[in-house]
Amino acid sequence: MELLNPDLEKNTTFVHPAYFIISGFIDIPDMxxxxVFLFFVYIVSVLGNTAVMGIICLDHTLRTPKYIAVFNLAFADLVGSSALVPKVFDIFQFDHPYIVYNDCFTFMFFCYACLSMEPLNLVALAYDRLIAIIFPLHYQVKVTHRFMFSLIASFWLFASSVVVIAVVPLTTLSYCKSVxxxxxxCDYALVHRLACNENMIRTSL
Structure with missing residues (x-):
């Protein structure tokens, strides 16, 4: 489905479509x-991550700096999968391939932010183990609850800032050729390619 605007070069206003159409995998037979498998995996992921977070919250012996990072890893995975899978399931299983313009970028933000947080969270866990191995006698002093909370918060701030810096410019582009x-x-690269080159040049000047 194409949306064409031959007068784009004469028009300096932004062309924002009402929606995008998600077309991936539509032509694959027996999808x-x-x-069904995707839904099963998602349910297992939700139950597993929720159980991990619940156990950490309820068991006082697990309220250590290391398990703060484990809790955050489960939380990031839960939010990321919940942002991605239900919409994918709705698009292809119930034949609703349309996604509202603003929802597309919100969807993109949460997917990429949570995806970025997972490796960063593993860095926090790796640092925790490194200190425990190299400085076992000073571990309690170097890795505190306050330190781990600050580290996780800084990672969230970093990941969110990078994604915002990348996604926001897409909202200033015109989408005149296709939706x-x-x-x-809502893949970042593919949405970027849908933008009109003429308007992209204007916005960068």
């Missing part, structure tokens, strides 16, 4: 069986 995203979600 409904894959969605079809050939992917299973």
């Amino acid at each position: 409904k069986y894959y969605y 079809v995203i050939n992917s299973y979600f």
Whole structure:
């Protein structure tokens, strides 16, 4: 499905479509069986991550700096999968390939922010183990609850800032040629390619 605007070069206003169309995997035969598997994996992920967070909250012996990072890892995975899978399931299983313009970028932000947090969270866990191995006698002093909370918060701030800096400029571009995203979600690169080159040049000047 194409949206064409031949007068774009004469028009300096932004062209923002009402929606995008997610077209990835639509032509693959027997996709409904894959969605059953996807739904099963998502339910297991939700139950598993929720159980991990619940156990850490309820068990006082697990309220250590290391388990703060484990809790955050489960939280990031839960939010990321919840931002991605339900919409994918709705698009392809119930034949609702349309996603509202603003929702697309919100969707993009949460997916990429949570995806970025997972390796950063593993860095926090790796640092925790490194200090425990190299400085076992000073571990309690070097790795405190306050330190781990600050580290996790700084990682969230960093990941969110990077994603915002990357996503916000996309909202200033015009989408005059097509609204079809050939992917299973609002992929940054594919949405960027849909923008009109002429307007991209104007916005960068």
